Amino acid sequence: MAKNKFFKNFGFWFVFLIFEFWILNLSCFAREINFEAKVDRKKVSLGGSIQLNLTFYGTQGIPAPELTEIDGFQCHYLGPSTMMSIVNGQVSSSITHMYRLIPLKVGIFKVGPLSFEYKADTYTSKAITIEVIEGPVAEKQRVQIPDTSQEELKDRVFLVIEPEKRKAYLNELIPLTIKLYVNRLAIRDIQYPEFEHTGFSIGEFDKPRQYKEVLGGILYDVIEFKTSIFATRAGESILGPARLKCNLIVRKQRRRPSPFFDDFFGEDIFDDFFGRYEVYPLNLSSAKIPFTVLALPDEGKPEDFSGALGDFSLSLDAEPKEVKVGDPITLKMAITGEGNFNTVTIPKLESQQGFKVYEPQVKQEKGVKIFEQILMPRTATIKEIPQVSFSFFNPEREMYQTVTKGPIPIKVAKPEREEKLKIVELPQVTAKPFKKEVLGRDIIYIKDSPGKLKPKGRFLYKNKLFISIQALPLLVIISALVFQKRKQRLETDIRYARRLRASRKVKKNLARVRQLIDSGEPDKFFDAVFKTMQEYLGDKFQLPSGSITADVVEQLRFENVGEETLSKLRDCFDNCDMARYAQSDITSKQMLKTFNLLKDIINELERSRI
Amino acid sequence: MRIKLSFLFLGLMLIFIKSADCGGLSQARSLFYQGNTHYSEEKFQQAIVDYEKALSLGYESGPVYYNLGNAYFKQGKLGKAILNYLRAQRLMPQDADLKSNLDYARSLIKGGIAAAKEKRLTRIFFRVVDSFSLDTFTLLSSILYFILSALVISFILVKNLRKILAYISVPMSVLLLICIFLFFAQFYKTVIQQEAVVTVEAADAKFEPFEAATTFFTLNEGENVFIVTSRKDWVKIARIDGKQGWVRTKDIEPL
Numbered sequence: 001m002a003k004n005k006f007f008k009n010f011g012f013w014f015v016f017l018i019f020e021f022w023i024l025n026l027s028c029f030a031r032e033i034n035f036e037a038k039v040d041r042k043k044v045s046l047g048g049s050i051q052l053n054l055t056f057y058g059t060q061g062i063p064a065p066e067l068t069e070i071d072g073f074q075c076h077y078l079g080p081s082t083m084m085s086i087v088n089g090q091v092s093s094s095i096t097h098m099y100r101l102i103p104l105k106v107g108i109f110k111v112g113p114l115s116f117e118y119k120a121d122t123y124t125s126k127a128i129t130i131e132v133i134e135g136p137v138a139e140k141q142r143v144q145i146p147d148t149s150q151e152e153l154k155d156r157v158f159l160v161i162e163p164e165k166r167k168a169y170l171n172e173l174i175p176l177t178i179k180l181y182v183n184r185l186a187i188r189d190i191q192y193p194e195f196e197h198t199g200f201s202i203g204e205f206d207k208p209r210q211y212k213e214v215l216g217g218i219l220y221d222v223i224e225f226k227t228s229i230f231a232t233r234a235g236e237s238i239l240g241p242a243r244l245k246c247n248l249i250v251r252k253q254r255r256r257p258s259p260f261f262d263d264f265f266g267e268d269i270f271d272d273f274f275g276r277y278e279v280y281p282l283n284l285s286s287a288k289i290p291f292t293v294l295a296l297p298d299e300g301k302p303e304d305f306s307g308a309l310g311d312f313s314l315s316l317d318a319e320p321k322e323v324k325v326g327d328p329i330t331l332k333m334a335i336t337g338e339g340n341f342n343t344v345t346i347p348k349l350e351s352q353q354g355f356k357v358y359e360p361q362v363k364q365e366k367g368v369k370i371f372e373q374i375l376m377p378r379t380a381t382i383k384e385i386p387q388v389s390f391s392f393f394n395p396e397r398e399m400y401q402t403v404t405k406g407p408i409p410i411k412v413a414k415p416e417r418e419e420k421l422k423i424v425e426l427p428q429v430t431a432k433p434f435k436k437e438v439l440g441r442d443i444i445y446i447k448d449s450p451g452k453l454k455p456k457g458r459f460l461y462k463n464k465l466f467i468s469i470q471a472l473p474l475l476v477i478i479s480a481l482v483f484q485k486r487k488q489r490l491e492t493d494i495r496y497a498r499r500l501r502a503s504r505k506v507k508k509n510l511a512r513v514r515q516l517i518d519s520g521e522p523d524k525f526f527d528a529v530f531k532t533m534q535e536y537l538g539d540k541f542q543l544p545s546g547s548i549t550a551d552v553v554e555q556l557r558f559e560n561v562g563e564e565t566l567s568k569l570r571d572c573f574d575n576c577d578m579a580r581y582a583q584s585d586i587t588s589k590q591m592l593k594t595f596n597l598l599k600d601i602i603n604e605l606e607r608s609r610i
Numbered sequence: 611m612r613i614k615l616s617f618l619f620l621g622l623m624l625i626f627i628k629s630a631d632c633g634g635l636s637q638a639r640s641l642f643y644q645g646n647t648h649y650s651e652e653k654f655q656q657a658i659v660d661y662e663k664a665l666s667l668g669y670e671s672g673p674v675y676y677n678l679g680n681a682y683f684k685q686g687k688l689g690k691a692i693l694n695y696l697r698a699q700r701l702m703p704q705d706a707d708l709k710s711n712l713d714y715a716r717s718l719i720k721g722g723i724a725a726a727k728e729k730r731l732t733r734i735f736f737r738v739v740d741s742f743s744l745d746t747f748t749l750l751s752s753i754l755y756f757i758l759s760a761l762v763i764s765f766i767l768v769k770n771l772r773k774i775l776a777y778i779s780v781p782m783s784v785l786l787l788i789c790i791f792l793f794f795a796q797f798y799k800t801v802i803q804q805e806a807v808v809t810v811e812a813a814d815a816k817f818e819p820f821e822a823a824t825t826f827f828t829l830n831e832g833e834n835v836f837i838v839t840s841r842k843d844w845v846k847i848a849r850i851d852g853k854q855g856w857v858r859t860k861d862i863e864p865l
Contacts, residue, residue: 444707447673450642456670460748473759480766
């Protein structure tokens with residue numbers, strides 16, 4: 001319950017302000033540099049380690065002190081950490097050099113008093129007693145602010161990221177502000193903020209500014225971190241969230257409640273003064289900012305444009321203006337203005353004819369970039385340094401601009417003596433020229449193997465076997481064409497298909513009929529002969545097989561069948577009819593005769609190609 | 611029985627013919643190795659004799675001409691060396707050693723070589739033609755012809771794949787045509803066009819085929835020319851730059 005009332009309690013704030021005032025006058029937030037040595041715990045087990053922090057308040061420029069041997073410990077430097085603190089609206093900076101102490105033996109050891117000298121000042125800390133034990137040390141419970149207090153904290157300490165605009169051109173320099181708002185809280189160990197900046201290039205943060213600001217009717221202490229960014233890719237991007245680490249100082253919860261003082265001051269005033277203050281680490285995070293990055297327009301882009309963005313002006317100067325041939329002239333081109341100086345490249349000299357031009361030297365300061373170029377006139381006919389132009393894109397006007405300066409008139413005199421023009425090279429690190437190696441040349445040695453010896457003048461195209469093989473694909477193509485044509489005819493021409501079938505079928509039927517002669521079954525034999533004739537003639541002459549009888553002979557006369565064949569056909573039909581209906585004794589001789597008759601008919605019809 | 615004996619006799623005859631054939635081949639091979647031995651002992655003249663003998667047996671190969679060219683080169687006979695390198699080039703056009711030796715030998719031709727007035731495309735075309743032998747073009751054309759025939763057969767028999775087959779057949783036909791064209795170009799160079807190399811130190815190319823005629827230009831040893839026509843002891847040649855003249859037959863040697 002006491003924690004819930006923490007921020008609302010008047011008594012607490014009264015005591016806290018007095019306490020802060022007292023602290024302020026004591027040491028750590030004073031303007032002069034103060035030094036403090038602290039360890040993260042005072043009891044450590046053998047095999048563990050402790051962190052020793054040497055903090056210099058009021059500066060961030062003191063290098064890491066070299067620690068002499070500390071009895072009972074091995075010491076490793078971990079690195080520096082710069083921080084800021086805001087207490088009661090007062091901002092101070094500090095640097096902490098961190099060391100790891102690894103205990104070497106069991107016992108009670110004293111670290112310090114540590115003493116360092118820097119720029120004629122001596123800084124001394126208090127001694128720290130550390131106990132090294134053999135067994136494990138009970139871990140101190142990590143301090144955490146209850147959830148309810150965290151909710152309240154959100155309104156009293158928060159972080160805001162503010163780019164000057166949310167829509168900008170590629171490479172356009174945009175000022176960015178990250179503000180830490182604090183309302184009546186003691187915050188210390190404020191680290192520099194970090195933020196997500198995928199697709200952006202960021203500069204260094206300026207020295208933080210501190211002021212007061214009223215936001216929603218509440219007065220806040222504000223710490224402002226300023227930097228500038230520029231987008232490196234076009235399209236939609238997200239800036240942030242910005243993150244900042246700091247520590248919140250709150251009074252430690254009292255051990256024994258005192259009802260009397262609680263009633264009067266809200267909380268125990270003596271506990272506030274003589275009790276301890278607890279440090280809560282805070283990780284603040286801002287909202288994300290959507291950002292639109294526009295690509296530079298192609299329209300109106302000057303030829304010499306090399307990506308400079310901003311609003312610039314160009315000044316030009318050349319020294320000396322009266323020279324002899326071969327003497328150097330320094331052409332100073334200064335680009336001033338506002339914008340992304342990273343994108344500013346050397347202005348273009350309209351013509352370099354008649355000059356030897358060296359690599360420029362570049363100096364960049366805030367708001368100005370100076371290019372110093374050495375030009376060396378080669379002839380005395382040169383009367384001026386040609387015009388210099390510089391093109392940039394002005395994001396405010398949303399257009400390309402070109403500024404030109406010059407030409408600068410100069411006087412070039414002939415060299416006093418007619419000696420050869422001697423141009424002095426600027427000292428440059430050049431690679432040692434490669435001495436051209438003289439290589440010997442001769443024929444390459446003979447072949448060891450004779451390779452494939454072949455009769456003279458024998459070529460593959462003359463080889464008969466090779467030529468014959470070439471005919472194969474043609475034959476296969478012709479066969480494929482014939483096959484395909486026949487297949488197609490069989491599918492479409494039923495008459496042709498039946499006729500083909502007739503020839504194949506009749507051979508099988510004849511063999512069957514021949515077998516029946518030997519079996520001595522005249523009925524079956526003549527039936528088979530009759531059916532064979534029916535099927536064959538049906539298929540051959542496109543007639544319905546069932547209706548074929550002896551009468552078919554008259555019909556076949558019109559199909560150009562020979563008279564002799566017709567007569568044999570009639571005889572064959574008669575024989576069949578006689579045998580089937582007259583039922584007389586039939587000898588195998590008669591059957592053989594009929595069979596031969598049938599064979600003759602079929603052979604004749606096959607041969608006649610009807 | 612008589613038939614069987616006849617077959618046996620025929621078989622033996624075939625074996626005999628074959629072995630006689632192999633005999634020439636193995637002799638040529640052994641002469642080649644003998645030439646190599648002489649060459650390695652720096653007996654270049656003897657090496658030349660061996661290689662020439664091997665070639666006189668009716669067999670040839672790129673390495674034989676290459677080694678013979680080397681031996682002539684060592685003897686200071688630049689024309690003969692280039693002649694044999696060029697002969698070797700027809701059989702092994704992609705051999706790097708040969709190319710290097712030929713280039714080097716040509717670089718030693720006195721007065722340099724007359725430059726051909728060729729356009730870039732023509733130069734590329736001839737480079738492609740020169741990169742492969744006549745047999746390679748024959749074989750390539752044949753392979754492409756077989757593939758194309760297989761595609762045509764499939765086209766006739768398989769109705770469903772006709773569209774795809776047609777798409778594949780078009781580039782294959784183009785390739786085949788290119789290959790046949792290159793074959794004929796190489797055929798022209800190897801069989802029809804008669805190339806020759808100047809084998810004497812200097813050969814005067816005259817306006818007319820007799821001694822007293824005016825000299826048009828002089829050819830240096832190792833320069834290669836094309837034979838246009840011949841007349842008794844004179845040959846009409848064309849230089850690479852197109853200039854034509856009559857030279858003595860003994861001054862040049864055809865490839």
